[in-house]
Amino acid sequence: MLAWSKSIGRCTVSFISVLLTQLALFLVPLFFSASPILIQLTLSALVLVVVLGFGGWCKRLLGFNASAPAFVFCSIFFIWGVHIAIVRQAISPVMDVLFNVEMIMLIIGLFRIMLKDPGFVVSESFSLGKLNDNSVLGVQTHNESSLLQMRARYCKSCQTYVQGFDHHCPAFGNCIGQKNYVLFMVLLVGFITAEISYIVCSSQFTSKFRVLEENRVESGSILVMARSTLLFCVLQVLWQGPFLIWHVYCICFNIRTEEWVNWKNYPAFQLNASSLSGENYQETSFKNPHNKGILQNVKEFLTLK
Structure with missing residues (x-):
């Protein structure tokens, strides 16, 4: 009530x-x-x-x-x-x-x-209660690696992982x-x-x-x-x-929007290149591991389930 x-x-x-x-x-x-x-x-x-x-x-x-x-x-x-x-x-x-x-x-x-x-990830095998929005960083457990393979990202508003997460839309409440x-x-x-x-x-x-x-x-x-x-x-x-x-x-x-905004948080989207000046640091740039060409990408989108 x-x-x-x-x-x-x-x-x-x-x-x-x-x-x-x-x-x-x-x-x-x-x-x-x-x-x-x-x-x-x-x-x-x-x-x-x-x-x-x-x-x-x-x-x-x-x-x-x-x-x-x-x-x-x-x-x-x-x-x-x-x-x-x-x-x-x-x-x-x-x-x-x-x-x-x-x-x-x-x-x-x-x-x-x-x-x-x-696309909420609700399988008990992922032990979602023990994960948070930063758990995919650093050393990955088997469960966290599985989440990354699913392109599952943590939504702070819903407090759970969402497969293929793009963003949380307040206007639609989902x-x-x-x-x-x-x-x-x-x-x-x-x-x-x-x-x-x-x-x-x-x-x-x-x-x-x-x-x-x-x-x-x-x-x-x-x-x-x-x-x-x-x-x-x-x-x-x-x-x-x-x-x-x-x-x-x-x-x-x-x-995905979330991947583009926070790509520095995900090693799969980082391309490390050594400095040409000989200094001991690496320059990190963006790479998209999921890009398969426009036609294949559009086909994959149309067949999302």
Whole structure:
């Protein structure tokens, strides 16, 4: 019962955070409607940084905890609600159906990746209780060598080893590893596709109904809401796009984010070369022992289980 109360409380905090964030973004096109889109985007980014930073400080000060997955869900439903209540009036039925299908698929994908096992190493033979995130360094036992062969890395958030560990995703509330990496990539593409679809739909709406802003106050508020959510989706695409490109690179060269960031902690990724000046030290550089060529790497990714 206590766990349920905490979960409801965290979800409530996330819901309030989404409303405050969208309200703050609403002020940008409201007061800067005549400014160029780049100015509005810059101001929106600054607003997001300030609101999220201040909100995080307030939550820590008051002892409130928020749920990142709940924040993602609430953001999706907020954008979807604006689309249904406002934006769909000015777009074609085909675009309306397409966007609704994309949102439904996003929600299904989110539930799946939150519940799916990313590849937790649970075999008792590994004696995970005796291992920690630094146990793979230095002298390796038989169990630790087996973990390295599985490309299992320690997740501090989940406090366990994950096979093919890439990173822990707070937004999805789960690790990204061997068993859900493909789903993660599909979901990331889905987010970008849905956001681009909404940008197109809301752009059509603001262009078609801009004349109403001069005639009625409520129409002006509706246009501002469509504009502020458009800015929100553009900002999402601007950071998710490079994030997607990075993971495509990782797939093509068969490397995980955690391995790339912490390669100096793993001897298999270190290439030692003696100094040419004759001094008694070795220069360590990066090497990727898992790179089998782009085609083979992509094939291996598509066959992950």
